[in-house]
Amino acid sequence: xxxxxxxxxxxxxxxxxxxxxxxxxxxxxxxxxxxxxxxxxxxxxxxxxxxxxxxxxxxxxxxxxxxxxxxxxxxxxxxxxxxxxxxxxxxxxxxxxxxxxxxxxxxxxxxxxxxxxxxxxxxxxxxxxxxxxxxxxxxxxxxxxxxxxxxxxxxxxxxxxxxxxxxxxxxxxxxxxxxxxxxxx
Numbered sequence: 071x072x073x074x075x076x077x078x079x080x081x082x083x084x085x086x087x088x089x090x091x092x093x094x095x096x097x098x099x100x101x102x103x104x105x106x107x108x109x110x111x112x113x114x115x116x117x118x119x120x121x122x123x124x125x126x127x128x129x130x131x132x133x134x135x136x137x138x139x140x141x142x143x144x145x146x147x148x149x150x151x152x153x154x155x156x157x158x159x160x161x162x163x164x165x166x167x168x169x170x171x172x173x174x175x176x177x178x179x180x181x182x183x184x185x186x187x188x189x190x191x192x193x194x195x196x197x198x199x200x201x202x203x204x205x206x207x208x209x210x211x212x213x214x215x216x217x218x219x220x221x222x223x224x225x226x227x228x229x230x231x232x233x234x235x236x237x238x239x240x241x242x243x244x245x246x247x248x249x250x251x252x253x254x255x
Contacts, residue, residue, distance in 0.1 A: 090138040096177060097135050102170030107163045108132045114157035114167050126150040128157045128167050135174060143178040146185050179243070182250050192247045196238055199224025199231050 097105050114128035115121050121128075125147040134142035142148065148171065157167040178184060191201040200223065209219045220226045224234070238244045 086141075088140045090140050093138040093140060093142075093177075094136050097170050097173045100173035100176055102135075102166065102173040104163070104165050105132065105167075105170040106136060108136060108165055108167075109163065111162060113160050113162060114165075117156045117160045119154060119156060120150050120152060124150045128171070131171060131174070132165075132167055135170060142174060143181060143183045148174055148178065149185055149188055179246060182246065182253065184246070184250060186250070186254060189247050189250050192238070192243060196235055196244065196247070197231075199228075199234050 094106055110133060112129050118128050120126040131142055151171045153168050155168045195201055204220055204225050213219055224230050
């Protein structure tokens with residue numbers, strides 16, 4: 071088959087959109103159980119607290135995943151899900167869309183399709199144990215409230231940062247971070 075975009079008989083392309091019918095199977099294998107059962111009622115998007123604040127539309131993510139539209143892996147909105155599970159709590163089909171989104175993020179990460187802002191956050195986690203480290207302003211507010219300057223996290227117990235880095239290393243995230251930083255140079 072010589073049609074443009076054909077990698078093998080199971081994958082096809084329409085315009086710039088690549089379709090991979092195995093994508094949803096991979097999502098389900100990675101924890102997005104029953105994702106194929108989504109019938110696009112929109113309850114997930116209607117209940118999502120990020121819908122009003124961003125471009126995240128859970129329904130759209132689920133539709134693209136079910137159609138095998140690999141472009142969903144490039145969508146920066148995929149990373150706006152706060153994993154609050156509101157969509158899952160309200161789903162009439164009991165689909166855990168949050169887990170499907172996490173699975174899509176994992177696939178995107180392996181394919182180096184992570185926004186650089188997330189790579190910077192990963193660097194902050196590796197360095198401080200926090201995606202958003204404690205700031206001088208926050209420290210002052212904590213003291214005014216009668217709290218210790220630092221919360222009881224790695225700010226207070228920096229010896230645990232080595233354990234966090236071990237997790238990042240074992241999961242392969244440090245390597246992906248380094249590779250993506252090198253690619254962006």
